[in-house]
Amino acid sequence: MFGKSSSSDSIVRAINETQAVIQFALDGTIQTANANFLNLLGYQLHEVVGKHHRMFVEPGEADSERYKKFWESLRQGTPQTAEFKRIGKDGREIWIQASYTPIVERGKVQRIIKFASDVTEQVLAKADIESQLQAIHRAEAVIEFDLEGRILYANDNFLGLMGYRLDEVVGQHHRLFVTKADANSDAYRVFWERLRRGEYQTAEYKRLAKGGKEVWIHATYNPIKSPDGKVLKIVKFASDITNEVTQRAEFRLLSMVANETDNAVVITNPQREVQYVNKGFTLMTGFHMDEVLGGRTRDFLVGPHTDQGTRQRIEAELDAPRAFYDEIQIHRKDNSSIWVSITSNPVTGPGGEHQGFIAILADITRVKTTALEFETRFATISHSNLHVEWDKNGALIEINDYPDRELKVPTQDFKTAIKRWDTYLSAEQRESLIKGESIVRDIVIPVHGRDIGIAATFATIRDPYGELQKVIMYGADITERLAVVQTSDKVMGELITSGENINKMVSSINAIAEQTNLLALNAAIEAARAGEAGRGFSVVADEVRNLASKASDSAREINNVVTENQSLLNSLSQALNKLNKRD
Incomplete structure (x- = not known):
């Protein structure tokens, strides 16, 4: 095919045995092809000779400007080497690594020879890897480091997560993202030593974003090696798990609270069948988890003292389902009753579907009993x-x-x-x-x-x-009492006035007695002057004087009694006034 008379017969033979070779005229018409090429594309020689090269390319490619320039470059003597997609006889896509070489004789391009190798498997594998890497870059935060830990590159996901621009991190050390304590620790030094030895590292890590914000990531640090096993760089793939870590911390806290609290925690499915109860539930009710699991709380907590109206109200809220708070009397395993407050919340899934209930029961027996006592007292006071x-x-x-x-x-x-x-x-x-x-x-x-x-x-x-x-x-x-007080005030006023009148009368009697006594004294004096003739008159004057003295004494006694009565009436009046005028 390619000149057996050539001094390079052995080289040509080796090429023919290992390469797919095809020869074209300058216009792209096929002149010949070896067995490797024909087998690769699925043709017989007579099916390709005289046909144009475009039979191996897609129609859109054959009509493109790029394809025209491709052949113009070859005719001008410029070799073309690359990976090319070609179409086999059966329509399958074949990828080749090919060199289109212009053959120049006497200064002019005479023909084009293409040497090709089938790289379909490698190209598809490479495309698969690249697609996966693109998918990873779309979904993951990716950053590359040299062996000293200096940043070479970071994708948008990583920069967005950490709050930096690319120019702010390239050339910086990885310790930019860790605390000073971590950066100076032996564990951090060993971490990078292992990466340099080619050992990948994966775990959950706490990192610091720009401004000191705490970020949690799940990351894999992957040493990238050369074919001879030499570590070239470190590529890290990371996912933001800050919310998950926060939720786990909250869940641990809630679990600790649920297990340590004296309140009862009950979790049910949508059918209200118990899925979980905490220790507080057992302490409160006497029922253990294995006794209530799969059952409904109403089956073992409702008793004769449970108010049916409250129970129906709670059932209506659960049927809705809605969050609610209520107070109800329940029965323990030993049949004793206690008052509890119930706070219940429906649990929904990501799609809004109802997944069950979480209820918290608190023992309020002492508070409720006191409240009921106060209600009874209040009702009694309000009634009377x-x-x-x-x-x-x-x-x-x-x-x-x-x-x-x-x-x-x-x-x-x-x-x-x-x-x-x-x-x-x-x-x-x-x-x-x-x-x-x-x-x-x-x-x-x-x-x-x-x-x-x-x-x-x-x-x-x-x-x-x-x-x-x-x-x-x-x-x-106190209407009647006020009326009595008012009447008493009136009577006392009248009595005081009457006493004052008596005092006046007594004063008049005293004055008359004093005048009578004075007249009797004068008469006695005149009788003494008259001698024996006035003795009888003197006796009468003495009697009159005695009567006047007795009248004066009686008037004084009456005055004392009246004065004492007035004092008592005044005291009584003051007491009634105080009773009548409470300020």
């Missing part, structure tokens, strides 16, 4: 007393049915008659009430011309921050 509530601005909010029951006044009428709370208190009392003190005083509420007396206690209700929310008043009916 007037209960009124105002908001912080003075608007009436609520009044109980005490007016209907005890005062025989329609509650609505009584409600209309009630004024703002601050109208019943003095400025000083209002200030004390705002400070949190209770104010006790009697008030009068006129309803349809009737004055209703109330022994009232004013107090405030505040929010957790100490801000005033409501003013409340509890009171009892």
Whole structure:
């Protein structure tokens, strides 16, 4: 084929045996081809001789400008060497490593000879590797280091993860991404020594992004070796697992909380069948996990003291399913009952599908019992007393049915008659009430011309921050007591006036007695002057003087009694006034 007379017969023979060889005219027409070429493309010699080279290329390629320039370059004597895709007889794609060599004789290109090797397998393998690398670069953070740890290259994923630009990291050492303590540690030194020895390293690593932000990655540090095993560089493939690490830490914390808390934690599937209970559940209810696994909590916690209304309300929330909070009385394994608060949340999957429930039960027996006692006491107090509530601005909010029951006044009428709370208190009392003190005083509420007396206690209700929310008043009916006090005041006034009149009368009697005594004394003097003739008159004068003295003594005793009575009446009046005017 290629001149057996040539001095290079052995070389030509070797080429023919190892290479696919084909010869073209300058216009691309096939002149001859060896067996290797024909076998590679699947043709017989007579099927290709005289045909154009374009029979081996795709139609789009044959009509392209690039293809035309390819042949123009060959005709001008420029060799063309590359990997080429060619089409075999059966339409299959064949990749060849080929050299198109112009043969020059007497200074002119006479023909074109192509030497080719089948590299289909290598090209496809290379394409597969490149595709995988491209996929890795799209999905992974990739960075390359020299053997000293200096950065050679980083892809966009890595730069985006760490917050740097490429020019900020190229030439920097890997320690840029670790803490000073880690960079100076023996473990870090050994890490790079192993990589230089060709040992790959893979693990989860904590790294520092730009600005000191903590990032967790799952990374593989891969030593890249030459064919003779020499390590050339280190390529790292990494995935951001910060969220996963955070979630694991949260899960560990939640697991620790779930196992250490006295509260009961229950996890169920969508059918409400128990999948997990913690130790707190066992301590609270007496049931172990193996006793409740697969069962429904209502089957072993509901008993005769469980309120059916509450149970139905909880069932409705679970059917929804919705998050809820409620309080219910449940029964333990030993049949004793306890009060628990239930906080339940439905669990949803990534697609929003319902996956079950997580419920937390807290024992509130002591608090609930105390609350029920207070509710009973409050109900008793509210039943036997007037209960009124105002908001912080003075608007009436609520009044109980005490007016209907005890005062025989329609509650609505009584409600209309009630004024703002601050109208019943003095400025000083209002200030004390705002400070949190209770104010006790009697008030009068006129309803349809009737004055209703109330022994009232004013107090405030505040929010957790100490801000005033409501003013409340509890009171009892003292209308009759006030009427009695008013009547007593009137009677005492009249008695005091009567006593004063008696005092005046006693004073008049004393004056008359003193005048009578004086006249008797004068008569005695005149009788003494008259001698024997006036003795009888003197006896009469002595008797008159004795009577006047006795009248004066009696008047003094009456005056003392009246004075003492007035003092007692004044004391009683003051006591009644204090009772009537509680401020």
